[in-house]
Amino acid sequence: MSKFPIHTLETAPEKSKTLVEQSIKNNGMLPNLHAVMAEAPGLLEGYQVLHKLFTESSFNAEELTVVWQTINVEHQCGYCVPAHTGIAHMMNVDPALTQALRNGAAMTSEKLQVLHDTTLAMIRSRGNLAEEEMNKFFAAGFTQRQMLDIVLGMAQKVMSNYTNHLAQTPVDSVFEKFAWQ
Numbered sequence: 001m002s003k004f005p006i007h008t009l010e011t012a013p014e015k016s017k018t019l020v021e022q023s024i025k026n027n028g029m030l031p032n033l034h035a036v037m038a039e040a041p042g043l044l045e046g047y048q049v050l051h052k053l054f055t056e057s058s059f060n061a062e063e064l065t066v067v068w069q070t071i072n073v074e075h076q077c078g079y080c081v082p083a084h085t086g087i088a089h090m091m092n093v094d095p096a097l098t099q100a101l102r103n104g105a106a107m108t109s110e111k112l113q114v115l116h117d118t119t120l121a122m123i124r125s126r127g128n129l130a131e132e133e134m135n136k137f138f139a140a141g142f143t144q145r146q147m148l149d150i151v152l153g154m155a156q157k158v159m160s161n162y163t164n165h166l167a168q169t170p171v172d173s174v175f176e177k178f179a180w181q
Helices: 014-027 032-037 041-055 061-074 080-090 095-103 110-125 131-139 144-167 173-178
Strands: none
Touching: 014 032, 014 041, 032 041, 032 144, 041 061, 041 144, 061 080, 061 095, 061 110, 061 144, 080 095, 080 144, 080 173, 110 131, 110 144, 131 144
């Protein structure tokens, strides 16, 4: 059970109501993460903006999924791993890739493996990548922009993963079939 309120449109603070309405419009429902974040309007707004910016970044659907799930798994987020599994299915990402990310297995291509390894190294080193790690990333065909886009994805995921840890956000019913521990 959540330690924080899971708001509805009716119970959300006044400054969050428009953000909650936007979330419902965009998702066809109010995800529990957004319902918790509504308690702090700036957090919800910041998360929504970062999510939009990251989905519009230089990464394709598989690459977005690799960055998101690498961070979610490393942060052990029991809410975001199932949610992003469902999102990956909606984005037609290869289920083999999704399973590999969830289970800590090898990625489905060398390029995606490099993206996974680089994202993980960035998390663990707090952005202090070794020159060798950076060179491997660029040799795989990624760009400087994409390295910086990982930072954008990390910012978004820190907001959601940490909120979920604090609030013990329950997984939305539509994602329960993708439960993860």
